[in-house]
Amino acid sequence: xxxxxxxxxxxxxxxxxxxxxxxxxxxxxxxxxxxxxxxxxxxxxxxxxxxxxxxxxxxxxxxxxxxxxxxxxxxxxxxxxxxxxxxxxxxxxxxxxxxxxxx
Ligand SMILES: [Zn+2]
Numbered sequence: 001x002x003x004x005x006x007x008x009x010x011x012x013x014x015x016x017x018x019x020x021x022x023x024x025x026x027x028x029x030x031x032x033x034x035x036x037x038x039x040x041x042x043x044x045x046x047x048x049x050x051x052x053x054x055x056x057x058x059x060x061x062x063x064x065x066x067x068x069x070x071x072x073x074x075x076x077x078x079x080x081x082x083x084x085x086x087x088x089x090x091x092x093x094x095x096x097x098x099x100x101x102x103x
Contacts, residue, residue: 001073008087012077019073026072033061033068 004011013019037057041048 007091008084009091010081010087014077014080019076022069022072022076025075026068029068029072030061033064 001012003013034057037060038053041053041056045052
């Protein structure tokens, strides 16, 4: 993960351990995914065996873990930083100074 956004200069690591809270977002995404897989099994394969669900759900969850990890960080930082459409216009990556942005 880069330290600053190359387009607008936003500092991603706002404080040490900032993304610790993204773990909770990732947990919510994981639970939602496992629930969706369970519902899909109920709809598509009525009378399925539980080992089939656990094997496919956990295997596919492991595959999606890098995606969930990154999306969780994006969701977490968006709790604290609002979108500024003019930030990239006011920032030039060639300059040495990195702008400070308010929350
Ligand atoms: Zn940016």
